Each structure stands twice: as C-alpha cells, then as structure tokens.
Amino acid sequence: MWDFVTGRNIKRTRTQHICKQCGKPIEAGSPARYLSGKYDGEFQSSYEHVECHAAWQAFRELCGFYGYEETPWLWDDYELRYDHQDWLKENHPIVYNRLFPASVDHPAPLHPTSVGA
Numbered sequence: 001m002w003d004f005v006t007g008r009n010i011k012r013t014r015t016q017h018i019c020k021q022c023g024k025p026i027e028a029g030s031p032a033r034y035l036s037g038k039y040d041g042e043f044q045s046s047y048e049h050v051e052c053h054a055a056w057q058a059f060r061e062l063c064g065f066y067g068y069e070e071t072p073w074l075w076d077d078y079e080l081r082y083d084h085q086d087w088l089k090e091n092h093p094i095v096y097n098r099l100f101p102a103s104v105d106h107p108a109p110l111h112p113t114s115v116g117a
C-alpha cells in the first residue's frame with residue numbers, strides 16, 4: 001500500500017514520459033503532473049497528463065473514492081471502461097480520446113508501455 005504520495009505540477013517536462021493514467025506519451029516541453037511517494041517501502045514516481053490527472057480526480061469524486069488504493073489508473077479502471085465512458089466523453093473529451101481512440105472498433109485502453117519514471 002501507499003505510505004504517502006505527493007504531487008506537483010510541472011510547467012514543462014524536460015524529456016518525454018509515459019502518462020500513468022492513459023499510457024500515452026507526454027511530449028517533452030508539455031505540462032505534466034509529477035507524483036512521487038513510497039509504496040510498500042519502495043520509492044516510486046510517475047508522470048501524468050494534467051488533463052488525465054483532472055479526469056482521474058473527478059472520477060474519484062464521482063464514485064466517492066478518495067484514496068489511491070480504491071481507484072486504479074484510468075486505463076485500468078473497470079468501472080470507467082464499462083459504466084462511465086459517456087461521462088468521460090462528455091466531461092473530459094481529451095482524456096476520452098486518449099483512452100478510447102475513435103479508430104478502434106471495440107475500444108479498449110492500451111496498457112502503458114512502461115511504468116515508473
């Protein structure tokens with residue numbers, strides 16, 4: 001479990017990162033949300049698109065979840081994928097298009113190609 005997690009906004013990333021929420025690249029020079037913390041005694045850090053972070057926070061509030069334990073990453077969330085796609089499309093269209101690209105007949109989020117920093 002998470003011992004602690006902190007997050008801060010970055011105005012421009014220096015290098016490309018993979019967004020933990022959607023699995024898509026955050027291009028170098030883009031704003032991002034940087035998370036760091038301790039999970040089961042190990043230090044971890046990750047990056048998120050600012051839009052994905054906002055959508056994830058809103059989704060937690062929608063579902064009444066407030067801890068990191070209760071809500072998986074957006075790409076991994078069963079309820080979001082099956083019950084709240086319309087909500088995401090309406091409220092967070094940028095994130096919706098990252099998770100459920102229009103070119104895919106049977107939308108399924110792509111798993112991140114890498115985890116961590």
Ligand SMILES: [Zn+2]
Binds near residue numbers: 019021049052
């Ligand atoms: Zn993202």
